Amino acid sequence: MYKIGLTGGIAAGKSTVLNWLLTHDIVTVDADVVARQVVEPHTPGLEAVVAAFGKDIVRNDGTLNREKLGAIVFRDEDKRHQLNTILHTYIYEKMMDLTAEYEAKGYETIIYDIPLLIETGWVTMMDEIWLVYVDYDVQLARLMERNGYTQEQAKARIDSQMPLADKKKYAQVIIDNNGSERDLYEQLNELWRKECHRFVRRK
Secondary structure, eight states, X not given: OXXXXXXXXXXXXXXXXXXXXXXXXXXXXXXXXXXXXXXXXXXXHHHHHHHHHOGGGBOTTSXXXXXXXXXXXXXXXXXXXXXXXXXXHHHHHHHHHHHHHHHHTTOOEEEEXXXXXXXXXXXXXXXXXXXXXXXXXXXXXXXXXXXXXXXXXXXXXXXXXXXXXXXXXXXXEEEEOSXXXXXXXXXXXXXXXXXXXXXXXXX
């Protein structure tokens, strides 16, 4: 199984790239979706998070209150690291289960959509890294427009992540999203022409 890690940063355009990939029948594993699944009510993942951060982060219906948890970990790097460490094992197990399922169905390549691919060490498990890159100023402007944030709010969220410029050295493929959506799709079409042979499914 050939593993490609797709990563980026907030407001870099990774979701747009992922949606394009899905239209080409490429198998993807979305770490954000998996991360939500492992903290659903009555899961060991949620129990572990509650043990670390308290019962106040659970709503009356048993679901995780992401806003309360976010308020705890957003500005505290140690707590954010603690949360990521707790979830890593559960996310890893679920993603490996999905990988085995796709491999059994004859797929030879999977793209893993992992926002914290490099920060959490997933990078070492990948055969190739694709980075969706934008300059800091472009990232800032897009986040402010998309979410209605002030400049200070947008900067705080961007600065809580590893800078995209620092991620470049890990990437074999850099998808530059500083331009228009048309520019992005042209890059993706060219990338597909080069890489499509990897995504042939065994019968």
